[in-house]
Amino acid sequence: DAGITQSPRHKVTETGTPVTLRCHQTENHRYMYWYRQDPGHGLRLIHYSYGVKDTDKGEVSDGYSVSRSKTEDFLLTLESATSSQTSVYFCAISDGHSYEQYFGPGTRLTVT
Amino acid sequence: KNQVEQSPQSLIILEGKNCTLQCNYTVSPFSNLRWYKQDTGRGPVSLTIMTFSENTKSNGRYTATLDADTKQSSLHITASQLSDSASYICVVSARTNTGKLIFGQGTTLQVKP
Helix, strand or coil, rough: CCCEEEEECEEECCCCCCCCEEEEECCCCCEEEEEEECCCCCEEEEEEECCEEEEEEECCCCEEEEEEEEEEEEEEEEEEEEEEHHHHEEEEEEECCCCEEEEEECCCEECC | CCCCEEEECCEECCCCCCCCEEEECCCCCCEEEEEEEECCCCCCCEEEEEEEECEEEEECCEEEEEEEEEEEEEEEEEEHHHHCCCEEEEEEEECCCCCCCCCCCEEEEEEEE
16 A cells, blocks of 8 residues: 555544544655545545645535645544545545555544 | 546456456546556555556556547456456546546456356
């Protein structure tokens, strides 16, 4: 998985609770991305980062926030989890020079 | 609207047989097209990436083709193995500042012994 780890790998939480997912990379890549994957949909971009403290919204950003205080870490926060946010979340990284995006192993989040 | 559509949704073949997966897209302006393989419970892994000027690219037993005029791509798998059982995702990148990726829903391939 190209030096990308995600934590936790599985989480069950209750509606209304805050949740933070972590993506950690050892590749020193500039770009980092958060996607969600749901049945019947392709992967959809939530937020991305193009450098430390530089982030922007993707197509499904409502209800999510992100932070990147170090090159190697990109955090995804659900301020108040809802059942519609039950999904598998993938982090990806890119160096911005090639077309490659490398994906992490994913985090399965269940909101009850 | 930028879209990527894949067919079939699912496919079952016998080990050793060949198969072809299809991808049609309406992304504009086009930058590149990628095929990813996603094993169950894992993240997607890149198989091939093709730009506008490339019409075929191989990676071992995987051969991807691109027809930029008809906006179609195919992924051909030769002499399938049990380990080819996975979801195959077609992804098209738009030629924008952010290089936005548009993902297809994937084709689930099952290879049976």
